[in-house]
């Protein structure tokens with residue numbers, strides 16, 4: 644569902660560009676709004692959310708999809724935790740739908756999906772592992788790297804019930820906006836994937852804003 648935001652970007656107190664292949668790990672407080680903007684279009688923002696006060700509680704794909712009876716995320720979606728509590732609500736979305744079924748890219752999946760020689764290529768799981776290693780103050784470990792959301796990524800479900808990676812439905816300047824229902828740790832890997840059309844074979848920067 645397309646829904647535009649009424650917030651003024653000039654009033655955001657955080658505005659940070661994330662290059663392709665980089666991560667962003669940041670705490671936002673209950674009631675704050677997070678916007679992720681696809682600056683050049685067809686980029687995938689692989690995102691994990693944790694309860695900032697107890698990181699054992701984290702975003703759960705299965706609880707979220709069961710709660711909303713829909714496999715795609717868009718405006719109105721409530722992102723639920725593994726304790727089945729609301730973590731964030733998507734309040735604006737100019738892309739229209741986001742994937743949470745496809746998972747994040749990893750060096751292992753790159754070899755299975757594409758070629759053995761792709762194993763050395765940078766992947767989202769590496770970026771998350773680096774974030775966890777570089778920021779011990781948040782108490783995260785690699786055990787906390789779990790199922791994620793792929794904002795802006797187009798993963799249609801086929802008639803037979805399979806998944807496909809398809810050309811993106813996003814475009815330059817499209818954004819998704821979420822309001823935190825609890826204190827949240829946000830961990831985004833701006834996907835470096837070069838082998839599939841989800842980011843147009845051309846990873847590009849995203850912008851994160853917080854109000």
Ligand SMILES: [Zn+2]
Pocket residue numbers: 687689747748766767768834835836
């Ligand atoms: Zn990726």
